[in-house]
């Protein structure tokens with residue numbers, strides 16, 4: 274006899290499903306696309322728990338539609354899709370999946386940095402088109418990485434992992450955050466600066482802040498104007514941290530040299546003109562898409578959900594304030 278009814282809003286790696294299946298009767302959305310809002314509201318009704326994705330809005334409307342659900346486990350470290358305050362008001366526990374995707378995400382930020390600086394995608398397109406006529410001294414000249422200044426915006430787990438990887442390239446690392454990360458400073462030599470200083474001095478800027486009211490459009494026209502015209506911006510965090518229409522203008526007008534983006538302001542759509550620009554490298558929100566990382570996320574989300582269904586505090590609880598003491 275299975276103890277709990279659980280909705281999984283899209284297929285996740287089998288390891289997570291196997292963990293849940295031991296104790297739960299699972300309903301899983303079978304199509305390889307996010308559930309529509311009405312599908313989610315209907316499918317969550319009558320369940321005890323939901324394993325949800327960053328594409329699902331977890332908010333008052335859903336809590337009202339599915340009053341029996343007493344736990345939501347996000348299959349993501351970012352949780353801007355969840356109304357934590359409203360869940361806490363209703364004493365509904367929430368969880369996310371930190372740590373298991375830190376390395377994969379930092380690796381992808383570096384992949385985008387390399388590809389953008391060294392114009393890998395543009396070069397690849399020329400080779401495939403058959404139009405390359407042979408080696409030339411002025412072809413595809415890009416930015417230097419070794420010895421350059423790397424600016425890290427947000428020095429949490431992923432920002433720190435990005436910083437650590439810069440060591441082999443003898444880079445100077447500047448970082449900015451709401452608070453100082455002294456451990457990062459000691460272990461990597463990264464220097465804490467204001468956002469303004471980071472914009473002015475960095476050759477590459479990598480974004481690692483969560484999406485919050487105060488980080489929405491942190492990178493806007495004014496920020497691009499303060500960056501070096503040779504600088505590249507890398508974003509593996511959340512799309513709305515960048516004003517994407519302003520980025521298109523900055524890339525088109527060469528206010529900055531390039532951008533490498535894994536996330537978009539209005540996913541899955543992209544702002545008009547972005548895809549046509551040669552100086553941007555675009556990936557489809559796949560920074561955590563490695564075997565180890567996605568399997569880890571599946572295990573974590575399932576483990577968190579099972580703990581919450583048992584009435585325990587999830588290992589990755591997002592709203593511990595709902596528990597007494």
Ligand code: DGY
Pocket residue numbers: 327348349350351352374510560561
């Ligand atoms: C996250 O976990 O927040 C990523 O955006 C997807 O893995």
